[in-house]
Amino acid sequence: MEILLHEWLSVNGLMLFTIGLLAAIIGVLFGAAGFVLLPAMLLIGIPIHTTVAVNKFATGFSALSNVVSFIIKGHLSVKKFTSLIVISSFGGVFGAFLATRLSEQIMNVVACVFLIFAFFIVLCSNKFIVRDIKETEEQPINKLIPFVISIYDGGFGPGSALMHVTYHLKKQYNYIKAVEVTRMITFSSCTGAFLFYYFTGIVNWGIAIPVSIGSIVGSFLGLKIIPYIKTKWIQILLPIIFFLLIVQVVSDLLI
Template sequence: MESLLLEWLSINSLLLFGIGVLAAIIGVMFGAAGLVLLPAMLLIGIPIHTTVAVNKFATGLSSFSTVVVLTLKKKVQILKMLSLMFVACLGGVSGAFLATRLMEKTLNIIACIVLIIMFFLVLKNNKNGLVKKEEHTEENDIKNKGSLIAPFLIGIYDGGMGPGSALLNITYFLKKRFSYVKAAEMTRFMMFSSCMSAFLFYFFYGIVNWGIAIPITAGSIVGSHIGLKIIPYVKTRWIQVIFPVIFLLLIAQVVSDIVF
């Protein structure tokens, strides 16, 4: 235990904490925490499966901390999210199961295909006004059975590796005609469900390094709350430009993993 405490207080842990803060801010605002977290952890020599497991733990706990705040402030009604959270949870476990049985290159190819499809979908919908300044006050049909398929598939993708999975969730809610702020808030509930269920699978599979997980998670919790404070100031026109750019960066990241 003493050696673990010393590891948490080291310079390396401060670096991991900073990575967690930055990744969570970007994750909450634009759904692309993996754009920072995964390559940064791989760069400092952390194995891929450990990186994914730590990422799930950090994102899951930071999402939970924001879920509590959003629920207490009654910004999101958790009862209306339960069906979506349940299928996201099932998806997360399924994705983690597949990740431990498929080659890393196969996972990256699947991720690349998904991101390319979503990139063109975002470009198409930008022309039709995907991002709205206002949100509908009526129920946006999230209980429709057909609407549960996409969250389940996103959950599988997130549990397996998931670069850009939060961005996929945000895009899903935008397609349901929620405002950008509301879409980002609801995404935290989805990320909590898929990430924590996936993490539990990785934990019992025995590939979690707590010396890495704790400082990353602490940073992610801090960063997620900072991100929620910044979101209301993000302009619609910024999002319409930033979304496609982030998708391109994520695609480039995945392609580089495949090639190199």
């Protein structure tokens, strides 16, 4: 415990806290926490599977803090989304299972395919992102889509929350509601994935704790900023973020 405490309070611990903080802010606002978290951790020499496991723990923990806040404020109903929670949890477990049996290169290929597919959906469907706070008639959710995205989230993750947000916007959810539901799904898939990684011994607590604390702080800061986000910004930024994620993954494949 003393060794862990020393590691958390070191310069490396502060750097990990900052990475978690920035990733969570970007994750809450635009669903692209992996755009910061994964490449930053890989850059400082953390192995890919350890990075993904820590990412699931940190992202899941910060999402939980948001979900609890949403439920207390009456913004989310656990009963209404029970089936979605169960499905995304199983998706996270299955994704983690697949990831532990794939090489880093194959994981990057899978990520690239998912991101390119989602990128074209955003480009073709940009007209639906036209709502701010006002209520709209929400359409039924096809549970298969969140399940498939949760598999990807459990095994790798960059852009998964962005895919969820985009899907719920297409189903006529306003932006804030789409973010709230996405945080709940993210918590479920990350929890399922993390538990699998934990029981297979791929978790480094010296890394996971400072990143998670940063993620919790960043997630609440992100929620404070959301009401000030304009829909025009979303229309411009979503395709750009997707494109940058694709460039990042492709560059990893070519290295």
